[in-house]
Amino acid sequence: MERRTIGAGALAVGAVGLGCMPMSWAYSGSRQRGDESVRTVHRALDLGTSLLDTADMYGPFTNELLLGRVLRERRRDAFVSTKAGLLVGEQHIVANGRPGYVKRACDASLRRLQTDVIDLYQLHRADPEVPVEETWGAMADLVRAGKVRALGLCAVGARGGRRSGGRLHDTTLRQLQRVQQVFPVSAVQAELSVWSPEALDALLPWCATRGVGFLAAMPLGNGFLTGTLTPGEGFEPDDVRARHPRFTGEMMAANQPIVVGLRRIARRHGEDVTPAQVALAWVLAQGPHVIALPGTKRERWAAENAAAAGLRLSEEDLAEVSRLPAALGSWD
Numbered sequence: 484m485e486r487r488t489i490g491a492g493a494l495a496v497g498a499v500g501l502g503c504m505p506m507s508w509a510y511s512g513s514r515q516r517g518d519e520s521v522r523t524v525h526r527a528l529d530l531g532t533s534l535l536d537t538a539d540m541y542g543p544f545t546n547e548l549l550l551g552r553v554l555r556e557r558r559r560d561a562f563v564s565t566k567a568g569l570l571v572g573e574q575h576i577v578a579n580g581r582p583g584y585v586k587r588a589c590d591a592s593l594r595r596l597q598t599d600v601i602d603l604y605q606l607h608r609a610d611p612e613v614p615v616e617e618t619w620g621a622m623a624d625l626v627r628a629g630k631v632r633a634l635g636l637c638a639v640g641a642r643g644g645r646r647s648g649g650r651l652h653d654t655t656l657r658q659l660q661r662v663q664q665v666f667p668v669s670a671v672q673a674e675l676s677v678w679s680p681e682a683l684d685a686l687l688p689w690c691a692t693r694g695v696g697f698l699a700a701m702p703l704g705n706g707f708l709t710g711t712l713t714p715g716e717g718f719e720p721d722d723v724r725a726r727h728p729r730f731t732g733e734m735m736a737a738n739q740p741i742v743v744g745l746r747r748i749a750r751r752h753g754e755d756v757t758p759a760q761v762a763l764a765w766v767l768a769q770g771p772h773v774i775a776l777p778g779t780k781r782e783r784w785a786a787e788n789a790a791a792a793g794l795r796l797s798e799e800d801l802a803e804v805s806r807l808p809a810a811l812g813s814w815d
Contacts, residue, residue, distance in 0.1 A: 484531030484792045487774055489696030490633050490669025494602065496562045498767055498792040500534030501527045501785060502700065502778030507546035512721045515780065517549055524553045526782045528560045530789035536672075536698070536776050538566035538607055539592050540576070547595035555597040564603040564670075564698075565592050566637060568610065568618070580610030582621035589625050603670055605635035606662075615658050616665050623666035634666060635698070638673035638686065652686040659689065672698035672776070675769070677708055677762050678729075678741055678810035683769065691770055702766045702775045704810075707735065709759040709784075710742045734812035744807045748800050756794065759784075763791035765804050 484497040504510075506520035524535065537546045547565060554561060567588040570577050579585075592601065604622060609615040625631040638655040652673065659668060671690050675682045679701065690697045703709055705724055715732030718725040728734065745758035752761075759777075766775045777788045796804075 484789060487696070487771060489603065489772075489774070491667055491694050492633055492669060494562065494633055494669065494696075496534040496774060497531045497789075498774060499532055499763060499789055500536055500562075500564075500698070500774050500776045501532050501788075502776045503535055503537045503546055503550060504541050505778045506549060506780040508541040508543075510722050510724075510778075510780075512719065519782075520549055520780045521552055523780055523782045523785050524550065525557070527785040527789065528553070528557055530786060531792075532785065532789050533560065534562045534564060534698075534774060534776070536564045537596075538569070538605075539588055539595075540566070540569045540571050540607065543571045544591075544595060547592055551595050551597035558598055562602045563596060563598060564605060564635070565596065565601055566605040566607040567592065568607040578608045578610040578612075580606070580613040580615065580618035582613075582617055582624075585618060585621045586625065589622075589630055593630060600629065601631045603633050603635050604631040605637055605670070605672060607637050608639070609658055615661055619662040619665045626666070633669035635670035635672060635696075636662065636668055638671065638682075650685065651681045652684075656685060656689060663693075668693075668695050670696040670698055672700050674701045675699040675766055675773075676702045676704045677745065677765055677804060677807065678704045678738065687769060687773070691772060695772070697770065697773045699766045699769075699773055699775050701778075702763055703759055703777050704762070705730070707738065708742065708745060708762040709757070710746060714739070729810060729812040731812065737811045738808075741807050741810065744803065748796070748803060751800070752794060757787060759787060760791035760794050761796070761800075761804075763788060764794040764796050765801070767792065768796055768801060 486495045487498050488495055570579050622634050673682050714735035724730040745761045749756040749758050749761045763775050779785050
């Protein structure tokens with residue numbers, strides 16, 4: 484697989500990574516099977532998908548434990564990215580950016596992941612009660628202590644950004660400007676896909692001009708862009724899509740022209756090329772510093788996603804994607 488670099492430290496990873504969250508969190512709990520997920524991680528590593536993206540809140544904690552089962556055997560094959568800064572309660576999630584907590588959270592993640600160093604440690608969300616510089620300073624201490632190799636920041640979620648009345652990523656850009664004065668940012672993680680291209684406006688250019696890696700979360704639109712979901716089929720109550728305004732039966736039907744367009748482009752590249760691979764290739768075409776992070780818990784989809792790294796879209800293809808209708812049912 485093509486290798487791309489993250490940050491000034493030139494940390495090399497496969498162009499397509501593996502989002503591990505669906506294995507333990509947020510998607511259809513009845514379909515989560517640990518042994519199958521472990522096989523999926525092994526398969527992804529075999530195919531050159533080196534960046535494994537997790538967080539301590541996924542589960543909580545169980546996703547890191549699952550990855551630890553693989554890392555104790557294949558640490559050299561993997562680039563480990565995990566996150567801290569969010570605590571999960573019974574019915575709520577809260578931020579905790581206190582320096583002492585962040586350092587304890589890192590030690591706990593190291594134990595669960597069965598490794599002595601985290602390649603990329605990301606701040607999941609800034610704590611409104613703690614200056615972000617203090618949180619970032621504690622994370623920088625972890626780099627100096629040899630427990631972490633590089634630091635990253637996750638963008639503020641779409642709903643929070645849009646409620647503020649500004650552009651989607653204004654809050655994240657302000658945070659980046661502040662923490663960059665404390666310790667270099669190596670990567671920024673934010674949603675980027677054919678149906679959620681907002682990061683192209685300001686966030687992606689910010690990363691490009693500073694040599695910062697961009698980790699494209701949800702590049703398959705929570706599964707919609709794969710063309711495998713049936714409008715109106717419904718989701719399990721614990722599935723985040725059950726409450727997402729783009730996943731009502733009405734909106735899924737209304738957004739089908741996007742999938743139809745991706746499928747049309749896929750056919751031009753061969754019978755075995757899928758809409759999902761076109762969607763991932765579009766993300767990778769947005770810059771050499773972009774890493775796609777599709778999430779899956781199935782070997783089949785991990786292999787399909789990895790193969791997308793070899794798909795090159797033409798200028799005609801990219802122009803056709805740009806002409807696809809905007810997605811309906813956003814957070815606005």
